[in-house]
Amino acid sequence: MVDVPELVAQAREGRPRAVARLISLVEGASPQLREVMAALSPLTGGAFVIGLTGSPGVGKSTTTSALVTAYRKAGKRVGVLAVDPSSPFSGGALLGDRVRMSEHASDPGVYIRSMATRGHLGGLAWAAPQAIRVLDAAGCEVILVETVGVGQSEVEIAAQADTCAVLLAPGMGDGIQAAKAGILEIGDIYAVNKADREGADATARELNHMLGLGEARGPGDWRPPIVRTVAARGEGIDQLVEAVEKHRAWMEEHGALTARRVRRAAAEIETIAVTALRTRLADVHGDRRLAALASRVVAGDIDPYRASDAFLADLTGVGG
Amino acid sequence: MVDVPELVAQAREGRPRAVARLISLVEGASPQLREVMAALSPLTGGAFVIGLTGSPGVGKSTTTSALVTAYRKAGKRVGVLAVDPSSPFSGGALLGDRVRMSEHASDPGVYIRSMATRGHLGGLAWAAPQAIRVLDAAGCEVILVETVGVGQSEVEIAAQADTCAVLLAPGMGDGIQAAKAGILEIGDIYAVNKADREGADATARELNHMLGLGEARGPGDWRPPIVRTVAARGEGIDQLVEAVEKHRAWMEEHGALTARRVRRAAAEIETIAVTALRTRLADVHGDRRLAALASRVVAGDIDPYRASDAFLADLTGVGG
Numbered sequence: 001m002v003d004v005p006e007l008v009a010q011a012r013e014g015r016p017r018a019v020a021r022l023i024s025l026v027e028g029a030s031p032q033l034r035e036v037m038a039a040l041s042p043l044t045g046g047a048f049v050i051g052l053t054g055s056p057g058v059g060k061s062t063t064t065s066a067l068v069t070a071y072r073k074a075g076k077r078v079g080v081l082a083v084d085p086s087s088p089f090s091g092g093a094l095l096g097d098r099v100r101m102s103e104h105a106s107d108p109g110v111y112i113r114s115m116a117t118r119g120h121l122g123g124l125a126w127a128a129p130q131a132i133r134v135l136d137a138a139g140c141e142v143i144l145v146e147t148v149g150v151g152q153s154e155v156e157i158a159a160q161a162d163t164c165a166v167l168l169a170p171g172m173g174d175g176i177q178a179a180k181a182g183i184l185e186i187g188d189i190y191a192v193n194k195a196d197r198e199g200a201d202a203t204a205r206e207l208n209h210m211l212g213l214g215e216a217r218g219p220g221d222w223r224p225p226i227v228r229t230v231a232a233r234g235e236g237i238d239q240l241v242e243a244v245e246k247h248r249a250w251m252e253e254h255g256a257l258t259a260r261r262v263r264r265a266a267a268e269i270e271t272i273a274v275t276a277l278r279t280r281l282a283d284v285h286g287d288r289r290l291a292a293l294a295s296r297v298v299a300g301d302i303d304p305y306r307a308s309d310a311f312l313a314d315l316t317g318v319g320g
Numbered sequence: 321m322v323d324v325p326e327l328v329a330q331a332r333e334g335r336p337r338a339v340a341r342l343i344s345l346v347e348g349a350s351p352q353l354r355e356v357m358a359a360l361s362p363l364t365g366g367a368f369v370i371g372l373t374g375s376p377g378v379g380k381s382t383t384t385s386a387l388v389t390a391y392r393k394a395g396k397r398v399g400v401l402a403v404d405p406s407s408p409f410s411g412g413a414l415l416g417d418r419v420r421m422s423e424h425a426s427d428p429g430v431y432i433r434s435m436a437t438r439g440h441l442g443g444l445a446w447a448a449p450q451a452i453r454v455l456d457a458a459g460c461e462v463i464l465v466e467t468v469g470v471g472q473s474e475v476e477i478a479a480q481a482d483t484c485a486v487l488l489a490p491g492m493g494d495g496i497q498a499a500k501a502g503i504l505e506i507g508d509i510y511a512v513n514k515a516d517r518e519g520a521d522a523t524a525r526e527l528n529h530m531l532g533l534g535e536a537r538g539p540g541d542w543r544p545p546i547v548r549t550v551a552a553r554g555e556g557i558d559q560l561v562e563a564v565e566k567h568r569a570w571m572e573e574h575g576a577l578t579a580r581r582v583r584r585a586a587a588e589i590e591t592i593a594v595t596a597l598r599t600r601l602a603d604v605h606g607d608r609r610l611a612a613l614a615s616r617v618v619a620g621d622i623d624p625y626r627a628s629d630a631f632l633a634d635l636t637g638v639g640g
Contacts, residue, residue, distance in 0.1 A: 270417010
């Protein structure tokens with residue numbers, strides 16, 4: 001068994017191996033998971049969580065890296081959680097990106113973690129918030145969560161950050177893509193990256209137009225700004241950080257930060273509860289019972305809703 | 321109220337508006353959802369479901385379109401479900417793709433549906449199987465489910481098909497990407513599309529190598545074939561169809577088709593059950609109770625696991 005209090009104390013001191021160990025414990029549904037989470041809980045709440053999302057190829061990792069540099073210059077401890085399978089943080093990278101990352105890899109003020117979450121019980125929705133808690137408790141003041149803006153779970157993780165930055169790039173038909181993927185609804189800030197390329201103006205214009213078409217905003221509402229960046233050269237990154245700070249100030253002024261964190265915690269509780277229910281069902285007799293019901297559904301004997309009623313009646317003693 | 325039996329009868333006759341109406345009913349959680357699903361249930365089981373997945377840009381939609389053409393030539397009724405935000409079936413398309421699609425749009429033997437599922441209760445995991453049931457009951461003999469191979473939910477939907485085809489294309493660093501995204505574990509068939517391009521041999525070789533590195537296979541196990549296609553010109557599509565038929569025959573011989581469908585139905589029942597639990601909680605007092613617990617989690621007062629225990633105790637009368 002791991003000495004959890006000792007491990008937590010080491011993580012607070014910023015020892016990367018202790019942080020890594022804790023994340024592995026909460027990611028892997030270890031028997032000590034609950035002990036770890038209970039120990040972390042009073043230590044959390046100090047981190048500001050920034051989600052970065054966008055289609056593959058818009059430059060999310062380069063932007064993440066540039067933001068790490070900016071926050072490190074400001075003296076902040078930074079955590080990076082890469083949920084993007086194409087991210088160089090996750091290993092799938094072009095050589096140039098890897099080199100750019102490696103400057104952070106040797107910086108003790110930066111903790112980088114990638115998530116390999118397929119096959120997990122509750123998947124990304126379950127593992128990502130727990131990893132964020134570890135980084136938060138370990139004293140990261142800023143946590144950057146990079147997710148690819150394509151999958152449903154991935155987009156939701158970014159949307160649940162304190163501030164969600166959506167990245168686009170010129171000439172990728174990005175406006176339409178973004179609208180399709182639903183990421184036009186979740187951005188608190190939009191960044192048109194690779195803004196030195198042809199078509200950047202058109203992308204910004206199109207984006208501005210599409211955002212204007214959204215729901216009407218009142219005078220006190222947050223209007224997502226559009227920032228232009230060339231992350232590979234660090235251009236526009238200060239403006240992006242400034243936009244994040246403005247959004248943070250706006251949220252604190254309007255009580256929106258706490259409201260958002262409560263929503264995030266509620267989603268986390270729900271996911272844990274659902275995972276617990278599934279486990280409980282499987283432990284008792286759920287798997288065989290479920291398979292029997294599923295066989296009847298495949299045979300066209302009952303529909304999946306009646307099967308679900310029967311399944312739930314088993315669990316809660318109440319019919320649907 | 322909709323006359324469900326009449327609508328189902330019309331859908332059986334192949335009337336596209338009736339099919340569309342039914343899908344909207346099951347997608348939108350209409351009050352008649354359960355009635356519709358009960359009516360469809362005895363009519364399902366006749367369709368063979370083929371999942372197509374892969375990174376953006378590998379040519380999923382072009383391949384889907386070419387498969388539609390092939391199955392139509394064989395006299396089959398075909399349904400297409402596009403869960404890919406970049407798919408021309410979903411509207412986000414280059415003009416050329418749209419033109420290629422439109423030949424099918426006017427064919428009464430083809431039903432095409434795209435999913436716009438964000439914000440749904442149970443999301444894709446909930447809506448996609450229900451739409452597949454409608455297409456199945458409406459007499460589609462082949463259902464092609466096109467999903468982008470990036471998101472967790474999206475990959476899972478493809479993996480739950482009767483046969484899952486994973487597409488790659490040369491020169492996209494696809495091998496690594498595919499491994500990262502976890503789609504190397506789910507393919508029953510692999511297609512290297514754009515096989516006339518430079519690098520196709522290398523991609524096929526790399527893929528072959530990576531598949532060989534996977535778990536050891538016994539003599540009776542299915543070994544995923546690698547097919548080369550140039551979908552835009554219809555090349556290799558016959559071989560792809562042949563590979564699908566071989567996989568189907570293998571599954572039927574080994575009882576694997578029923579086993580897979582039972583697993584798919586079990587996942588469907590679970591999703592419906594979980595959605596029902598959430599709705600029930602929200603109906604009674606769940607939302608307020610959950611928000612109160614979430615506030616305590618944000619304050620660091622309790623950890624999310626203890627909050628989940630309290631939440632579940634409320635629902636089932638049993639502690640965690």
